[in-house]
Amino acid sequence: MSGHTHSSAEKGLRIAGFRDEQIRRLDVDGSFAIKADDFARQVKIDTDNGLIPAFICATIGTTSSLAIDPVREICEVANKNQIWVHVDAAYAGSAAVCPEFRDLLDGVELVDSYCFNPHKWLLTNFDCDLFYVANKPDLVNALTITPEYLRNKATESGQVFDYSGWQISLGRRFRSLKLWFVIRHYGVEGLRAHIRKHIELAEHFESLVESNSSYEIFQPRVLNLVCFRHKNGNEKTKQILEKINSEGKIFLTHTILDEVYVMRFVPGAIHTEMRHIDAAWAEFVKAAE
């Protein structure tokens, strides 16, 4: 993983029994994406030392800046060394419903597992994660335990999937039902329109930032995330964010990228329209005065 991988990956590794000293944080490039050559270098160092690199989590759309790790290049190294590649596309994965953003998933056909969360950006209530695994027995054989009281004909005849063998907990809620309703209600074109609208709103916000002399874009926009800051630096940017959030009209989060305090503007709510973006921007203009 890298320093930009979501903390849930590290938590998962801890649950799986990995210790801190067994986890490597790979170098990132200028866009905060993992450097595939650093991964290759690290794999070589570890294998030369008799260790067995076992797992890498790549991210399509990191939490802080929506950086896209180079999945295809990572897989080239990982597949040669029998390293499980998991891709976390929790947020950005929803954009792949639009053909024009499918490139985001370049290389995903080579990975061992992939997930994204429709509850983040695909109109589905919390919680709902789609998890894909390339070779089902790898997962199911690792997690299936069938005591007598769980035995039943439907599972044993292969008539049903027994999802207790796909996850940590035994039981699970019927989350796919609500996603099914979302898909039926909006249709594929409705889902695409939803994603495209937010990206258009973000493009508009980005152009407003670019045309203003007090603010600057810190990192080129990816999808609907605009990372920007006040030109006077960290303290001023932080003051602005705190002032705006304390007034309660809009709410936004921040991150730190290369020691730079950055505000994150993400239009992603169902009812957000262009007029809301203009109203939000007016708050930034006022706060910078």
Ligand SMILES: Cc1ncc(COP(=O)(O)O)c(C=O)c1O
């Ligand atoms: C890339 C990424 N992975 C995982 C998560 C965790 O998602 P959740 O809290 O919905 O499980 C997030 C949340 O922001 C994320 O951005």
